[in-house]
Amino acid sequence: MTIQISVDLNADLGEGFGNYRAGNDPLVMKYISSANIACGFHAGDPPVILNTIRLAKEAGVAVGAHPGYPDMQGFGRRTIRMSRDELYAFVLYQTGALKSLAEALGTRLVHVKPHGALYNDAVGNTDIAAAIAEAVYDMDPELLVFGPPNSALENEALQRGLRFVIETFADRAYNSDGTLVPRGKKGAVIYDTEEVAERALAMVRENRIPVQGGGSLLVKPDTICIHGDNPAAVAIAERISQTLIENGVVIKPVI
């Protein structure tokens, strides 16, 4: 008897805005099991969001909200400092919009994953993590929260009885403390498709992430993030998917 190993693959989608295109959602959608859909504050707009939910539904991909700081020009990659109450309102609004849209289209919201600076801030900032977890809980206690292991967000989510989904990045280098090597630093993003696929497989099968400078972290990821906003995204998604499947890993939502 063999034990079936499975993992979720997620990607950030729905990041177009008006005339601006971003990523290649229909293609990426073929290889993932969960879509984090921008909610209109750091990227996305209502027609883009609706269309992305429709695509996810057709592809059998789980629909997630990807709330971010209100900053289109900065693509949600800058911290917009606000009080915990204000941030709670911003996350609740974005998550709520996605929830209603998913239901109106005959599907449902499965998870919430904060975007960009909000994601990073939720690693160590308790107030920010609490605002997010509280908003998710108040919206629907069945919602999953995606985030990094050992984070304030994990702690705040678990404290409220929310299910927390541990996420790792196959194409990002890690420091020995478990944080990501910041974009802009050398080697922060891994562009070699084969290497990214191998890292994904090692994460899933051996629960091991190589660390920049040597050594490795022990982490068991529930979901692996694939970036959809770079030209190689589709090729990387396809390669990771193939590598995992060929090695007997089932790709499916956490649910």
Add this chain to the structure above:
Amino acid sequence: MTIQISVDLNADLGEGFGNYRAGNDPLVMKYISSANIACGFHAGDPPVILNTIRLAKEAGVAVGAHPGYPDMQGFGRRTIRMSRDELYAFVLYQTGALKSLAEALGTRLVHVKPHGALYNDAVGNTDIAAAIAEAVYDMDPELLVFGPPNSALENEALQRGLRFVIETFADRAYNSDGTLVPRGKKGAVIYDTEEVAERALAMVRENRIPVQGGGSLLVKPDTICIHGDNPAAVAIAERISQTLIENGVVIKPVI
């Protein structure tokens, strides 16, 4: 035996934005039975919206979504031309955000009333009226639609089996064809508190609206709109409320 006459009083609330204040929501809330809450596209932002829903819940006032064209600088008073599909997405998003927020705060969304240019466009433009009605229906077929009598919006709402709530304006002058005298034209807005209250009473008891230039329209309003964004709003709301109550009219949501 007397027949109990009742009417709904509604006002547009939650129109602040960041540091900008608008109206005096807590005071107006005392005199109305339905609140149309701006959704963040022509006015409002998540903290303002949340706070306004809380105020409505505490005051026992029915919560409504007040979707508008995406145009903060123009306060939703300018038509933003879009395809029916795009408009459907914009209305669905705004209505959906309000629905989820209301539910997260332990109350529920009762009605939808389009704002400003979107309201005016829905009087005669079938495509626009259909986009709104379809979005409301897909969000929740139990939602009420507020709008002007004999409008395309009424027609599109009723066709889908939605309940349509006929709205009139106590402080706006009417043309003989039932349309409002446009803002900017002489006499378009009635500022005399007493006169506004008398008009409201005549509408409710006699189902009669005086027309600019003489004569009157026969309309039975289900709800009367009180504007909340002018300095006299509170005084007018109080006076209308008093006049109606003194004359035996019960002020309550349509529901």
Add this chain to the structure above:
Amino acid sequence: MTIQISVDLNADLGEGFGNYRAGNDPLVMKYISSANIACGFHAGDPPVILNTIRLAKEAGVAVGAHPGYPDMQGFGRRTIRMSRDELYAFVLYQTGALKSLAEALGTRLVHVKPHGALYNDAVGNTDIAAAIAEAVYDMDPELLVFGPPNSALENEALQRGLRFVIETFADRAYNSDGTLVPRGKKGAVIYDTEEVAERALAMVRENRIPVQGGGSLLVKPDTICIHGDNPAAVAIAERISQTLIENGVVIKPVI
């Protein structure tokens, strides 16, 4: 002795916004003599604008302002109705920002070309054309105004003593009344590179534009617009440029 024929080639550039890219400005810049730079209202942001002015200066390309309606989500392709005074303020602001930036970078603003719906509205709407012409004149009476022949904009510009630069489109089909076949209609945009180049040459040498359905318009273009926002833009720009040069036409700013 031969008479030297010359024409200006212009393109809309600087349309990126934050993380969103648009067009391939550095490549297109090699083939044009005038750049219409988005001003931040329908596209563009300050770093993008600055960078585009720098590119134009280095390439010896004339710097122009490309003001549009305030509508990022709609990319300036929708009319935002405003009073003449309001529109005057919006055009003055955008043109003024570009003028100051050009001067701060050691070059100068040469021309103004309205964008999208504002361009189209200025064909027949006297108020809109007058607001634009007045703003340009008040900013600097030496500025050139780019626009379509026989338009309200031409009339309003010339009335104020502004120099008007007649623009035609090599890749757009024309109706017999001189207006463009609207995007979305069949054959509105010509994608065949060779055909576009031949049309450009016919416009410059024979002052003739083929009309959809047969016949041709007689127009002497001072500048020909090359679109920079489609994938084939660079190939088309290169081909038009080559065809014109091979046929003895000099490509240079109007100045």
Add this chain to the structure above:
Amino acid sequence: MTIQISVDLNADLGEGFGNYRAGNDPLVMKYISSANIACGFHAGDPPVILNTIRLAKEAGVAVGAHPGYPDMQGFGRRTIRMSRDELYAFVLYQTGALKSLAEALGTRLVHVKPHGALYNDAVGNTDIAAAIAEAVYDMDPELLVFGPPNSALENEALQRGLRFVIETFADRAYNSDGTLVPRGKKGAVIYDTEEVAERALAMVRENRIPVQGGGSLLVKPDTICIHGDNPAAVAIAERISQTLIENGVVIKPVI
């Protein structure tokens, strides 16, 4: 023979946006000598800016640009982190727009004062101060820079040969290190009109600012800021102006 003492009084104006009003600019304008006009990124829009420049011109008040972080919802009171080059572009754009508009209306831009979080960040952050000073210098080396004494902004402005105008606040409490007591802390804002006027007089005549907790700072202000965005603004402006004039102080721009 008496020595004539003079000081500049400045206020932040032009902070309306679309339908949103802010402050009472025409009244405040009567008592000040310099207006810091919002540029449309944290507050203001083109029609509001134009109108405010016209008001200043008519009142003989010096026109200044009041650039802020791009954040309407946060009213420029939150830091939006960006690179020095990006911030340079944002300040240059805003300052440039105001400069062109002032000149188009037949007056000229006299000074630049950063707003809100940008002002506070320029106290101690060299990169931010340098980005501002560089943008001002590149726009026009004759422009004055308004800011707090002993700040990074003063240093960066003076290094480039710009004239730096020392600003103090009559209605804000100071710490002993010369920084303002942050809004939100007890006693941070002084509401007593008489006290504010007395503080202004002491600043100008004795070059002394009382410090929260006792003692005083020695600072010679070139300009004193009057806030225009609170209900008492007009009364405070009038009282300060009267108190200064009655005590022989001339209120006039620095120039």
